[in-house]
Amino acid sequence: MKPASFKDNLKKALLLMLLMAAISGFGQEHRFFAGVQSGLTVPMGQFAKTDFTDGGYALSGFHVSAEAGWYLTPKLAVTGSFSQQFYRYYKNAYLIDLVNNDNFISHVEMKTDMYQVRCYMIGALYRFPLTDKLSLAGKLSGGMLWAQTPDQFIGADYYLVGSLYYRKTPSTSLMPAGLAGVDVNYTLFDHVVISLSGTFSYSKADFTFVKSDGSKYTRNYTMPLATAGCGIILTF
DSSP: OOOOOHHHHHHHHHHHHHHHHHHHTTTOSSOEEEEEEEEEEEEOGGGTOOOTTTOOOEEEEEEEEEEEEEESSSSEEEEEEEEEEEEEEOHHHHHHHHHHTOTTEEEEEEEEOOEEEEEEEEEEEEEEEOSSSEEEEEEEEEEEEEEEOOOEEEEEEETTTEEEEEEEOOOEEEEEEEEEEEEEEEEEETTEEEEEEEEEEEEEEEEEEEOTTSOEEEEEEEOOEEEEEEEEEEEO
């Protein structure tokens, strides 16, 4: 009989650890939790950069997030989360750069929507009790980040030509992402927890746009995102 490989033994050990963790948590109360949060979100990297060739011109915005999880032990939980984020577009900086890169423009105006970002994550959370009511929780997650550029309408006056108008239609990107975060939780009542949260996520985005002549070009952005928020968690 062929001996088991190291990989097979490692798989068996991991399965045994997960089984023991699940069994040890059967007597725990309030094993399931679900909550919602809202707050500030800040873009970084190329996504926030004000550069005409490789900048995203994203400004700070806001987010709404939902998270649910199941405690395998009194301290360790598996989680799933969703976040909807909106980022303002730095219109004034973009228009200045546009004029500086085209000497024939005498006047330009823009109407623009916001960037939209959605994060779909699964991961793990580890809780550190500080008092009977207060605790810290560290979490790591991985998943997918979906992003959409703003719908923009630009009108420009050109010397010796007149007024020209064009629309920059939204482009979307779906890429892998990772997230790390810390929660500060306070049990207000039985089954009701107030939470303060901070997260940092990282991803990249590939946005493809169509020019007026039908050709295409792609902008690649690094997208580090930081969020801070508060919300409520219900335990069952």
